[in-house]
Structures are given as structure tokens and as C-alpha cells.
Amino acid sequence: MTGPLAEHGVAEAYAVSAGDGYAPAAWARALAELAVSRAAAAVTAAATDRGSEVLAHLGAITGQPVAAGCVSARFVSPGYCELTRQRWAGSLLEDATLEATLALLSVAADAVPATPGEATAEITVQPFLPEIPDADLRVRASESTERGGGVSLATARVVVGGGRGVGGAEGFAPLEELAELLGGALGVSRVVTSEGWRPHRQQVGQTGTKISPELYLACGISGAIQHMAGCLSAKNIVVVNTDPDAPIISRADYAVIGDLSQIIPALVEALRDRPGPA
Numbered sequence: 001m002t003g004p005l006a007e008h009g010v011a012e013a014y015a016v017s018a019g020d021g022y023a024p025a026a027w028a029r030a031l032a033e034l035a036v037s038r039a040a041a042a043v044t045a046a047a048t049d050r051g052s053e054v055l056a057h058l059g060a061i062t063g064q065p066v067a068a069g070c071v072s073a074r075f076v077s078p079g080y081c082e083l084t085r086q087r088w089a090g091s092l093l094e095d096a097t098l099e100a101t102l103a104l105l106s107v108a109a110d111a112v113p114a115t116p117g118e119a120t121a122e123i124t125v126q127p128f129l130p131e132i133p134d135a136d137l138r139v140r141a142s143e144s145t146e147r148g149g150g151v152s153l154a155t156a157r158v159v160v161g162g163g164r165g166v167g168g169a170e171g172f173a174p175l176e177e178l179a180e181l182l183g184g185a186l187g188v189s190r191v192v193t194s195e196g197w198r199p200h201r202q203q204v205g206q207t208g209t210k211i212s213p214e215l216y217l218a219c220g221i222s223g224a225i226q227h228m229a230g231c232l233s234a235k236n237i238v239v240v241n242t243d244p245d246a247p248i249i250s251r252a253d254y255a256v257i258g259d260l261s262q263i264i265p266a267l268v269e270a271l272r273d274r275p276g277p278a
Helices: 002-007 024-037 049-062 169-181 190-194 225-231 247-251 260-273
Strands: 012-016 042-046 066-077 080-087 092-099 103-107 124-128 158-162 185-188 215-219 237-241 254-257
Touching: 012 024, 024 049, 024 124, 042 049, 042 066, 049 066, 049 103, 066 092, 080 103, 158 169, 169 185, 169 260, 225 247, 237 247, 237 260
Parallel strands: 012 124, 042 103, 066 103, 158 185, 158 215, 215 237, 237 254
Antiparallel strands: 066 080, 080 092
């Protein structure tokens, strides 16, 4: 596990014990103690749901501001950091200066490539046992009940999306199977969650999850502005829709004009019959 870290210039790593399961307040408390003990200039995290939540707690504990969705950052002097971050769901970039004794930065998903640094011969992994108050352990997730093999919507390489055109809750079964065959995650539009067909955690959009997959296969989705704000970072957008004038068509790399109730089952069948792993 430490091999990739060494290749990217990491010299020290810490094994932190902060209770069982996901406890955001406890994780933040541990980071606060570690940052103080190491005189850290910055704490960074991925701009996922968990990363953003932990940094928010860390900001509250330390009294420092959090800069979210960063794509670059540079210290010009102690306590002053010049950064560029995504705003308005990634539709524009903002240049800003962060003044803080401890810079708290979340990094936009897939915005910064992992650049190899000066390799270190060996990484020292040290245990770190922070003092965690019982109050910080009151809220924690001990297990996940996410479907789809635990693939995170925010970091999935493939996302299969469904909208009003799916027709109802029962119509998502083929999309779920397709996402599983492709090793991806299922996403939905806001109207789908409003109708109660799927849970909000699967919503893609300005008020949902921002995605940046290699492939976004949008099925029966018209492409409202709020939805497109959540998938602008997708590398390739493929649309299946009966309406050739749907707004999402103008943003698509490829479009299939047709009935998804026929196209998706045919695609699932083809993937099932393909030799080897899908």
C-alpha cells in the first residue's frame, strides 16, 4: 500500500485510530490533533461527501475557513495561499486568496492528476492515537447499505443515469443491471427523486452529486440546467432519448434517438453474452 505513496514523494504516513466505522467529528478531531503535532500548513481532502463533511467539522474545531472544490493551490507566504476553485457546480473557476494559519482545502474530483514526485526509498508508518471525546463518537456509520457493489457515485468511472423517461420505479431494474455490468453506479435526475422512485443519494445535479466519470450514459433525461451542472465534468456523455430536441442532446458526444425500454435491455443482453468480464 505504501508503494504508490513513495512513488509520489510521501516520506511519512500515519495510521490513525479514531473509533470504529465512519465518525466525521472523530475523524476531524484526529486530523486537528495531527495537524498541530506536525505543525501542518494545510489539510487536504477529496471533495466527496465524506471529505467535505470531515473538513467542515475540522473547520469548526479549528476556527479556520474551508476552501471547497480546489483545482490548484500555492502558498505565496506563510498563512497566505493562492488557489483556484470550482464554483457554481463546476461551471466556472474562481481565483482567490485564502488567509489562514491552517489551510483546509477540498480537491475537486478528477481535477488534479496524481503527478509522480521525487521517490522516497522507504516510508515510515507511525501509529497516531488521538484523544477523542465520547461526544465525537455519537454519530457514526458502522456499515453501508449502498447497492451496486459499493461503487461511489461521486468517483465512479461509469455512471448510468435515468430520468422521467424511465417511466417509474420499476423501470430502473435494467439500468441497475447495466450499471453493474459496466462496473459503475446508478444516477438519477431530480424529478426521479421528487417522485420517490429512487433515493436522493443517487441524484446527479446541482442539488445532488457532481460526477466526473469517463462515461455518463443518460437515459430518458431531458437535461435541465441543474442536472447538467452536475455532469459537466463527464469525459463522454452518451444519451438515449426519444426526443431529438431534448436539451441534453446538444451537450452529448453521442446520442441514440429511440425507446430506452428497448435499447437498454438489448445492451444488457449484449453485455451478458460478451465473453470474459464486462
